[in-house]
Amino acid sequence: MSFSSEKQLTLHKRNICPVKGCGKNFFSHKYLVQHRRVHSDDRPLKCPWKGCKMTFKWAWSRTEHIRVHTGARPYVCAEPGCGQTFRFVSDFSRHKRKTGHSVKKTKKR
Structure with missing residues (x-):
């Protein structure tokens, strides 16, 4: 891998996104690599x-x-009398937001 400038190399070593205007910083290079998909069609x-x-x-x-x-519809509303199921977490979140239904928390054993 080669870099066009010293600045590019420094950004690479510090796990900072080199895309102009972004500059997000990541804990590890792995997360930077994943993030770069945001800027590409990969x-x-x-x-x-x-x-x-x-x-x-x-x-x-x-x-x-x-x-x-x-x-598959893995998201199930636990509100008594509802029981609606959802394929996508976004649909489930919208349902909870619009209806006021909340997720029932269970105790860990």
Whole structure:
């Protein structure tokens, strides 16, 4: 790997995003590498479903997409009398926000 300037090398060593106007700082180089996908069209993760051509930047978005194929609805509202299920965490969050339903916390054993 080569760098065009001393400044670029310094940013690299300190795990700072070199994209102009960004400059976010990361705990490790691994997280910087993941972050750089924000600034590019790199979509390295493919849907494993046969015939599906979708690609993703983030593992969580691929996981949520696969539920479109499987029909899984892992998010369940625990409010008594509701029991609605949701495929995506964003839909579940919206439901809780709009209805005032809250997540029931269970004690860890």
